Amino acid sequence: MAKLKVAELFYSIQGEGRYMGVPSVFLRTFGCNFKCEGFGMTKGVKSEEYLKVDPSLYGDYKQLPLVSTGCDSYASWDPRFKHLSPVLDTSAIADAVVDTLPYKEWKDEHLVITGGEPLLGWQRAYPDLLEHPKMRALKELTFETNGTQALSKDFKDYLDRWGWGHPGNFDRLLTFSVSPKLSVSGEKWDEAIKPEVVADYGMVGYVYLKFVVASQEDADEAEKAVEAYREAGFRGPVYLMPVGGVESVYHMNNRAVAELAMKKGYRYSDRLQVPLFKNEWGT
Ligand code: SF4
Numbered sequence: 529m530a531k532l533k534v535a536e537l538f539y540s541i542q543g544e545g546r547y548m549g550v551p552s553v554f555l556r557t558f559g560c561n562f563k564c565e566g567f568g569m570t571k572g573v574k575s576e577e578y579l580k581v582d583p584s585l586y587g588d589y590k591q592l593p594l595v596s597t598g599c600d601s602y603a604s605w606d607p608r609f610k611h612l613s614p615v616l617d618t619s620a621i622a623d624a625v626v627d628t629l630p631y632k633e634w635k636d637e638h639l640v641i642t643g644g645e646p647l648l649g650w651q652r653a654y655p656d657l658l659e660h661p662k663m664r665a666l667k668e669l670t671f672e673t674n675g676t677q678a679l680s681k682d683f684k685d686y687l688d689r690w691g692w693g694h695p696g697n698f699d700r701l702l703t704f705s706v707s708p709k710l711s712v713s714g715e716k717w718d719e720a721i722k723p724e725v726v727a728d729y730g731m732v733g734y735v736y737l738k739f740v741v742a743s744q745e746d747a748d749e750a751e752k753a754v755e756a757y758r759e760a761g762f763r764g765p766v767y768l769m770p771v772g773g774v775e776s777v778y779h780m781n782n783r784a785v786a787e788l789a790m791k792k793g794y795r796y797s798d799r800l801q802v803p804l805f806k807n808e809w810g811t
Contacts (some may be wrong), residue, residue, distance in 0.1 A: 530653035533558040535604035539628035543800035558613040560605035566714020568597035578602035622660035634665040647677035675706035702733035723760030742771040769797040
């Protein structure tokens with residue numbers, strides 16, 4: 529049976545993107561190909577805030593401190609925190625996922641597989657998970673990805689059968705919420721912007737782009753990236769979302785980002801988990 533290293537598994541309200549406000553189970557896998565140490569920093573400077581968190585002091589994600597710069601889910605990929613993420617087989621994960629649901633069965637809830645980066649090598653484990661008897665009634669599934677990981681042929685074929693690409697599965701909806709990393713993240717364009725990879729997601733699911741921005745300059749860079757994605761065949765909508773894993777930063781730039789989205793004709797994505805739940809781990 530396939531296994532996954534699970535950083536977090538919790539039930540909450542989706543705070544971002546297309547499913548904002550929808551009750552959702554979040555399965556956060558461990559590991560990422562990026563660090564995004566640039567968020568909230570002056571250009572060219574890397575955040576060291578997460579490096580100051582001493583892993584030996586924490587036995588649970590819920591106790592971990594929040595950071596106001598860098599990646600707000602640092603413990604889901606920093607190897608120093610790997611002891612917090614058990615390796616579980618897909619049957620145990622399916623049991624745990626359904627156990628978080630209010631009625632212990634799927635109703636209107638949506639499953640979000642997030643990270644870290646959930647489309648790394650873990651792709652091979654998802655068919656096992658989604659075919660588990662407890663997962664068959666799931667109707668809406670989103671992968672929250674940074675858009676750099678190509679789908680393997682086997683996984684793409686599987687997703688085509690799972691989602692709306694397969695005749696008779698019109699009531700199932702597969703979404704890729706792609707959050708490409710602009711220079712504000714500290715990652716390099718050539719490694720972060722992979723238009724062909726994202727266009728390929730569109731062969732088996734609904735795809736949208738969600739850019740984290742803090743300024744006009746970031747929004748202009750997002751526009752340049754959108755052109756590259758469109759040229760490769762991407763046809764979905766584009767969201768701008770404010771930087772801000774903590775309330776003070778979020779409130780500083782959410783209105784400005786909403787105005788930038790209006791100016792560019794893009795959609796605005798909030799981060800409802802920040803005002804609602806202060807973006808605590810497990811929300
Ligand atoms: S891609 Fe996402 S999870 Fe990975 S480091 Fe960047 S913000 Fe964090």
